[in-house]
Amino acid sequence: MQKKRPKHLALHKIKLPLPGIVSILHRVSGALLFVALPLLLFIFDQSLRSIETYTNLTEVLAHPILKLALLGLMWAFLHHFCAGLRYLAIDLHLLSHISAARASSKWVMLVSLSLTIVLGVKLW
Amino acid sequence: MVNRIVTGAHYGLRDWLVQRVTAVVMAIYSVVFVGFLLLQPAFGYDTWVGLFSGNLMRTFSMLFLLSLFYHAWIGMRDIVMDYVKPASIRLTMHVLVILALVLYVIWSVQILWGL
Numbered sequence: 365m366q367k368k369r370p371k372h373l374a375l376h377k378i379k380l381p382l383p384g385i386v387s388i389l390h391r392v393s394g395a396l397l398f399v400a401l402p403l404l405l406f407i408f409d410q411s412l413r414s415i416e417t418y419t420n421l422t423e424v425l426a427h428p429i430l431k432l433a434l435l436g437l438m439w440a441f442l443h444h445f446c447a448g449l450r451y452l453a454i455d456l457h458l459l460s461h462i463s464a465a466r467a468s469s470k471w472v473m474l475v476s477l478s479l480t481i482v483l484g485v486k487l488w
Numbered sequence: 489m490v491n492r493i494v495t496g497a498h499y500g501l502r503d504w505l506v507q508r509v510t511a512v513v514m515a516i517y518s519v520v521f522v523g524f525l526l527l528q529p530a531f532g533y534d535t536w537v538g539l540f541s542g543n544l545m546r547t548f549s550m551l552f553l554l555s556l557f558y559h560a561w562i563g564m565r566d567i568v569m570d571y572v573k574p575a576s577i578r579l580t581m582h583v584l585v586i587l588a589l590v591l592y593v594i595w596s597v598q599i600l601w602g603l
Contacts, residue, residue, distance in 0.1 A: 394563045398585075401560070401592060409599045412540060418533045445518065448511050455508065 383469040390447040393440035400437050431487055438483050442476040507562050510555035517552040546600045553596045557589045 380388075407425075410417040424430065450459070450468050459465045528535055539545060564585045572578040597603070 391563075391567060394560075395567060398560050398564055401588075405592060405595055405599065409595070412537060412599060412602070415533050418536070445515065449515065452508060452511065 381466070382473070383465060386447050386450070386469045386472050389443055390451075393444040393447075396440040397437065397444060400440075404437070435480065435484050435487060439476065439480040442479050443472070446472040446476045503562050507559060510559040513555040514552055514559065517548060517555075540600065549600055550596060553600075554593065557592055561585065561589055 407421065410421045412418075425434065450472050453459050453468065454465065459468050524539070525531070540549065565582060568578055568581045568585070572581060
């Protein structure tokens with residue numbers, strides 16, 4: 365049977381399911397953390413070098429924009445961490461049923477976002 | 489008859505495993521690390537430097553960072569392979585990622601051992 369080509373997909377009707385969103389965010393957060401590596405290593409370096417650089421660092425990092433950037437990186441870490449644990453659980457066949465897999469993706473979003481909010485409240 | 493496997497570069501399974509082993513190493517280190525920070529009654533420069541003064545902590549921190557860099561290499565390589573089609577740009581990006589990560593390894597040693 366001849367198929368009708370080209371196919372026109374109704375993009376406004378297609379929705380990425382939550383596990384798909386968790387998956388792409390796992391990638392995005394990982395890339396973000398990689399890009400931030402030199403900054404994070406610099407912060408680590410300054411925090412250990414001397415009491416002067418440590419104090420200086422705490423003053424610089426008190427800036428609202430930098431605080432926000434750090435909070436963004438915290439989210440990236442938390443999401444990558446939680447989503448990563450989920451993938452490890454899937455590898456171990458712990459979430460083999462589709463309902464368990466879907467529910468766990470909700471948990472990943474819930475835990476990483478709420479921990480980010482807790483950290484944000486603590487930072488401010 | 490020569491038994492040759494003609495498809496693939498065969499680093500897939502090894503990297504799949506490395507990605508998970510390094511993830512577990514980082515996860516354990518992170519949980520212990522955060523737990524230690526939460527148990528501190530008062531936090532300051534002295535606690536922070538004290539934490540990283542022992543050789544054991546430095547060694548395990550280095551293990552964490554090496555796991556991180558290897559993990560980052562596999563992740564970034566996969567991202568570049570998926571989205572960057574022209575071979576020349578892809579190769580350049582791979583090389584840049586590797587160079588950056590090797591530099592981070594050297595930097596990490598300098599930070600942890602106070603060089």
